[in-house]
Amino acid sequence: MPETARLSGNRYGNRPTMKDVAARAGVGLKTVSRVVNGEPGVTPETERRVQEAIEALGFRRNDSARVLRKGRTASIGLVLEDLADPFYGPLSRAVEEVARAHGALLINGSSAEDPDREQELALALCARRVDGLVVIPAGDDHRYLEPEIKAGVATVFVDRPAGKIDADCVLSDNYGGARDGVAHLVAHGHRRIGFIGDMPRIHTAAERLRGYRAALEDAGIPVADAWMSLGVTTPERVRRAAEEMLSGPEPVTAIFTGNNRVTVTVIRVLAEHARRVALVGFDDIELADLLQPGVTVVAQDAAALGRTAAERLFRQLDGSLVVPERIELPTRLITRGSGELPPAD
Amino acid sequence: MPETARLSGNRYGNRPTMKDVAARAGVGLKTVSRVVNGEPGVTPETERRVQEAIEALGFRRNDSARVLRKGRTASIGLVLEDLADPFYGPLSRAVEEVARAHGALLINGSSAEDPDREQELALALCARRVDGLVVIPAGDDHRYLEPEIKAGVATVFVDRPAGKIDADCVLSDNYGGARDGVAHLVAHGHRRIGFIGDMPRIHTAAERLRGYRAALEDAGIPVADAWMSLGVTTPERVRRAAEEMLSGPEPVTAIFTGNNRVTVTVIRVLAEHARRVALVGFDDIELADLLQPGVTVVAQDAAALGRTAAERLFRQLDGSLVVPERIELPTRLITRGSGELPPAD
DNA sequence: CCCGCCCGTGACAACGTTGTCCAGGCTCTA
DNA sequence: TAGAGCCTGGACAACGTTGTCACGGGCGGG
Numbered sequence: 129m130p131e132t133a134r135l136s137g138n139r140y141g142n143r144p145t146m147k148d149v150a151a152r153a154g155v156g157l158k159t160v161s162r163v164v165n166g167e168p169g170v171t172p173e174t175e176r177r178v179q180e181a182i183e184a185l186g187f188r189r190n191d192s193a194r195v196l197r198k199g200r201t202a203s204i205g206l207v208l209e210d211l212a213d214p215f216y217g218p219l220s221r222a223v224e225e226v227a228r229a230h231g232a233l234l235i236n237g238s239s240a241e242d243p244d245r246e247q248e249l250a251l252a253l254c255a256r257r258v259d260g261l262v263v264i265p266a267g268d269d270h271r272y273l274e275p276e277i278k279a280g281v282a283t284v285f286v287d288r289p290a291g292k293i294d295a296d297c298v299l300s301d302n303y304g305g306a307r308d309g310v311a312h313l314v315a316h317g318h319r320r321i322g323f324i325g326d327m328p329r330i331h332t333a334a335e336r337l338r339g340y341r342a343a344l345e346d347a348g349i350p351v352a353d354a355w356m357s358l359g360v361t362t363p364e365r366v367r368r369a370a371e372e373m374l375s376g377p378e379p380v381t382a383i384f385t386g387n388n389r390v391t392v393t394v395i396r397v398l399a400e401h402a403r404r405v406a407l408v409g410f411d412d413i414e415l416a417d418l419l420q421p422g423v424t425v426v427a428q429d430a431a432a433l434g435r436t437a438a439e440r441l442f443r444q445l446d447g448s449l450v451v452p453e454r455i456e457l458p459t460r461l462i463t464r465g466s467g468e469l470p471p472a473d
Numbered sequence: 474m475p476e477t478a479r480l481s482g483n484r485y486g487n488r489p490t491m492k493d494v495a496a497r498a499g500v501g502l503k504t505v506s507r508v509v510n511g512e513p514g515v516t517p518e519t520e521r522r523v524q525e526a527i528e529a530l531g532f533r534r535n536d537s538a539r540v541l542r543k544g545r546t547a548s549i550g551l552v553l554e555d556l557a558d559p560f561y562g563p564l565s566r567a568v569e570e571v572a573r574a575h576g577a578l579l580i581n582g583s584s585a586e587d588p589d590r591e592q593e594l595a596l597a598l599c600a601r602r603v604d605g606l607v608v609i610p611a612g613d614d615h616r617y618l619e620p621e622i623k624a625g626v627a628t629v630f631v632d633r634p635a636g637k638i639d640a641d642c643v644l645s646d647n648y649g650g651a652r653d654g655v656a657h658l659v660a661h662g663h664r665r666i667g668f669i670g671d672m673p674r675i676h677t678a679a680e681r682l683r684g685y686r687a688a689l690e691d692a693g694i695p696v697a698d699a700w701m702s703l704g705v706t707t708p709e710r711v712r713r714a715a716e717e718m719l720s721g722p723e724p725v726t727a728i729f730t731g732n733n734r735v736t737v738t739v740i741r742v743l744a745e746h747a748r749r750v751a752l753v754g755f756d757d758i759e760l761a762d763l764l765q766p767g768v769t770v771v772a773q774d775a776a777a778l779g780r781t782a783a784e785r786l787f788r789q790l791d792g793s794l795v796v797p798e799r800i801e802l803p804t805r806l807i808t809r810g811s812g813e814l815p816p817a818d
Numbered sequence: 819c820c821c822g823c824c825c826g827t828g829a830c831a832a833c834g835t836t837g838t839c840c841a842g843g844c845t846c847t848a
Numbered sequence: 849t850a851g852a853g854c855c856t857g858g859a860c861a862a863c864g865t866t867g868t869c870a871c872g873g874g875c876g877g878g
Contacts, residue, residue, distance in 0.1 A: 142624070142625075143624045143625075145863090145864055145865085146864070146865070147864080150828095155827080155828085156827060156828035156829075157828075157829085157830095157864095157865090158827075158828055158829080158830095158866080158867090159826085159827060159828070161865070161866060161867095162826095162827090164865095165866085169825070169826060169827080170826075170827085171826070171827095174826080174827085186620030186621075186623065186624065188596070188599055188600055188620070188621070189600055189864090189865080190541075190600070190602055190863090190864055190865070191597075191600040191601045191602070191865090192537055192540050192541050192546065192601065192602050192863095192864080192865090193541050193833090193863070193864035193865040193866090194864080194865055194866075195537050195833095195865090196535075196537050196538050196541055196832095196833050196834065196835090196863090196864080196865070196866095197832075197833050197864085197865050197866045197867085198833085198865085198866070199833080201537065203580070203601075210566065211556070211562050211565050211566040211569065212562045212563040212565075212566040212776075213562070214559055214562065214759070216562070217556050217557045217558070217559065217561070217562045218557040220556050220557075221555065221556040221557040221583060224556065224581075224582065224583060228582075233580055233582065233597065233598070233601070234580065234581065234582065235548070235578055235579065235580045236569075236579065236581065237569065237573075237578065237579065238566060238569055251533070252536075252578065253578070254533060255533055255534055255535070255536040256536045256537065256548075256578070257535055257536070257537050275531030275533070276531075276533070278531065279487070279488045279531065280487075280488075392759070392760065395760070395763055396763065399763055413759070413760065414559070414737070414758070414759055414760070415737065415740070415758065415759070415760050415761075415764065416760075418740055418741065418744055418764055419760065419763055419764065420765050431557075490833090490834055490835085491834070491835070492834080495858095500857075500858085501857055501858035501859075502834095502835090502836095502858075502859085503836080503837090503857075503858060503859080503860095504856085504857060504858070506835070506836060506837095507857090509835095510836085514855070514856060514857080515856075515857085516855095516856070516857095519856080519857080534834090534835080535833090535834055535835070536835095537833095537834080537835090538833070538834035538835040538836090538863090539834080539835055539836075540835090540863095541833090541834080541835070541862095541863050541864065541865090542834085542835050542836050542837085542862075542863050543835085543836075543863085544863080
């Protein structure tokens with residue numbers, strides 16, 4: 129029985145296809161296609177019959193097949209570090225909104241800060257033939273994307289620049305922001321200012337460190353190694369680093385923290401600490417205004433990063449963009465109290 | 474020139490296909506397929522030639538085409554309310570991790586709490602032939618998914634139950650959690666307790682309200698309408714609602730807030746308020762322990778919700794799951810100070 | 819009244835992949 | 849040495865859709 133053979137195909141649920149709809153409506157395959165896509169050239173009567181068959185069978189167009197034929201998938205990929213991080217939520221949402229405005233869906237994946245996983249994800253997305261790729265780099269070598277980009281996959285890097293290839297980047301002004309933040313502490317009389325941040329291997333961390341150094345240099349303050357703690361990631365290590373800076377013969381009177389996770393941990397340490405220590409953090413954190421004192425931060429606009437990147441991506445797809453560019457978005461110093469505390473010694 | 478004609482197909486970037494690789498390697502099409510998929514039956518020498526051609530051309534298998542042939546897309550869809558909400562970030566991440574463990578990618582979309590948009594998104598995902606769908610409902614009628622489910626799309630609802638269809642649901646114990654939270658306030662001597670939450674149209678809001686009523690009833694406290702504010706969503710309206718409850722001849726001495734957004738706004742209002750008012754909030758919020766006083770909350774485990782739902786989804790796909798079930802995960806009361814304040818009158 | 823044009827419709831190929839099946843050449847054994 | 853069996857490799861169809869083209873009938877104009 130060939131009928132049964134066809135029905136027991138490889139699809140689990142055996143969805144009806146245009147062929148089935150056509151058979152039921154007693155029309156040709158292409159006519160169904162026309163109705164489904166709202167193309168002109170179908171009599172109202174024929175259209176009604178087709179619609180009826182569609183209803184009855186519960187037909188839904190298979191976009192996978194459509195995509196195969198048309199060449200564009202109307203979907204874009206987003207590779208980020210961790211969707212659960214409050215910084216990436218708004219970014220991701222902003223990318224999604226732009227995609228939606230262009231009729232595209234968003235596929236996203238978390239690299240967990242692992243370069244191999246970033247590559248695996250990005251290439252998997254390319255295999256799905258996403259039209260474009262927004263990448264928040266975990267690694268620093270993106271040559272693996274060269275064939276893809278050459279093949280027409282629009283690509284924009286966000287938050288951190290691409291490594292070893294020439295591509296569009298949308299970044300925050302990490303250097304300037306950190307410099308401003310630290311200068312703010314200097315302006316309030318601090319001379320011994322600590323820095324706790326990520327590994328300088330990560331571009332943003334390196335830039336913020338550079339800003340920190342520049343601000344101290346501007347003020348003619350020599351930088352002590354004991355004030356800097358780089359590459360600490362776990363809360364325990366951040367805690368230890370902070371406590372070390374705050375003890376000893378020449379403790380710091382202020383701390384500049386390199387990202388939101390570090391900031392939160394340092395707030396906890398300072399809350400238990402007797403002496404009042406000033407704090408400025410990179411990245412805004414929720415409820416920062418309600419703490420005692422409010423937390424002064426250098427805020428990035430995560431949504432703007434995502435939006436800008438996605439818009440650029442679609443302009444690449446339009447063909448209206450050719451030359452890769454590096455865009456830097458400004459940061460904003462938000463004073464809330466913790467950064468305005470005077471030195472406690 | 475047929476060569477050129479073929480090359481100027483509909484694809485923008487004209488990626489090489491297995492046919493191109495086969496031609497270059499001087500082998501048959503299927504042999505390339507075998508190499509790409511690691512199937513046995515290819516001499517090392519032939520395999521080397523094929524690999525070489527793949528390298529040279531920058532070939533990458535087109536998974537869209539593969540999917541069309543195989544019937545499974547190895548991707549699942551997640552429809553949530555807002556990726557930028559700190560509650561959904563971890564949930565989404567948890568779903569992604571489970572998907573990854575099963576070799577699937579995650580496509581997600583935000584409904585913005587709009588039922589029409591939820592439907593549009595869910596159906597778009599079905600058109601892409603996702604293998605399964607995790608939905609955080611915005612609407613309360615999901616009959617539109619019936620044909621899809623019948624056709625074999627695995628479906629799990631999270632956070633809120635499905636409307637008007639019988640399907641798997643993974644929920645928090647909203648009723649029990651709210652009841653415990655309010656009972657906690659009662660136990661600390663409060664008799665006039667306010668409730669600020671979402672529209673009861675939303676299942677979670679209704680359940681939490683029910684828990685609130687039950688706790689008061691348990692304590693023999695009659696519920697006053699003036700204590701309840703339902704359907705307030707914007708910060709301004711939350712603020713107004715809170716201020717109304719706190720003024721008048723018989724002001725509330727404690728407030729129970731129905732979700733994290735409301736909680737945050739109410740914290741702001743209370744911070745400006747002279748009298749000490751107790752507060753218990755549904756949903757945990759970051760830094761809640763660092764505020765003065767710490768914020769007592771009824772915490773849900775967003776990651777566990779996502780993980781449980783996704784695991785159930787894949788068990789549906791395995792075929793090891795047949796009967797729809799409703800799973801309720803427990804909540805946890807975390808006492809931090811604000812819920813233990815005594816009545817201030 | 820007849821020719822030509824336009825409109826609605828359908829047959830067919832193609833998108834890039836994988837499953838089926840068969841052919842040819844090799845080795846091993848009787 | 850011949851036959852059987854195995855192993856490698858390739859031709860072909862199919863997945864569900866859309867673009868191309870051709871066909872037939874109705875209508876308007878000459």
